Every structure is written in C-alpha cells, then in structure tokens.
Amino acid sequence: MPNEIKAKYGTSTVMTSTLASLATSTVGVGRQSTMVDNSVNKFQRVHVYFLVTTGTTPTVDKSIRFFLLKGDDPTANIRTDNAGATDAGLTVVTADQVYGVATDATSDKGYRGTFAIENPGPDWGLAVVHDTGVNLNSTGGNHVLRFVGENPEVQ
Secondary structure, eight states: OOOOEEEEEOOOEEOOOOOTTOOOOSSSEEEEOOOEEOTTTOOSEEEEEEEEEOOSSOOSSEEEEEEEEEESOTTSOOBGGGOOSSSEEEEOSSOEEEEEEEEOSOTTOEEEEEEEEEOOOSEEEEEEEEOSSSOOOSOGGGOEEEEEEEEEEEO
C-alpha cells in the first residue's frame, strides 16, 4: 500500500497587530504584526485568517492590503522594509502584497477572509495598509489576525 502525504496543521495562533484606529494611507503607511519565529515549527505554508473593520463613512472602491514581511533569522535585524520584531507602525516599500480586499462605503463593516502564504521562511509577519479615506474602526476587538501553520506529513 502506497504512503499518502497529508497536511498536518498547527494550532490557530493570534498575531499581535494593533489595527484599531489605523490611519488611511495612499503611500504605504500601515502597521506591522509582531514577527513569527518559524525556526522551530518550520511551517511550509501558513493560512492567515483576518477580520478588519472599516471606520465611519469610508470611501467606495478602496482597499485593505496585506504584505508579507520576511526575515532571515528570528534573532537578526535583516527584515523586509526594516521591520522590527514587534507590533509597530511601518511604511511598506518593498514588501510583497499577498492579499487585498476591495472595500465599499459601508461604515463599520467587518471584512473577513483567508489567504495562504507558501514558504514563509524562518521569521515572518504581516503588514496591513488601507486607503479607505478614514481611520479603521477604533475598537480593538473588531480586528483579528490569526494563522494556522501547515506541514506535509507522510502517512
């Protein structure tokens, strides 16, 4: 009987990123998450789940964008766009956009979704930037970033 390779999942983990009241930006000013040390689990794929809530009276046809931040080592300082180790403001310059959500003009609307990142590397995180024309919703609980790591396993 041949072996099968099936996905082995880690636990759902919250990513720390203070998105409440994040200002709108058309030049890449946003917020980075705390970086994730992947040197132990060595996840080959991560599934990101998010909830981001717009503020009051956003502009129609704008977006919320997610960018991948990578580092060569969790203890080093070589990271995309000079990202730090923890939740902080960040201006995206060279980071790759990994997902985007088109927004409408509905006030305080929660946008939920998921996307996958292949081979995130030994140290990774996300940056969030939006250009909705208003600050994001000011309630911290209206914004969530979580991930579930995945590795193949021979069974």
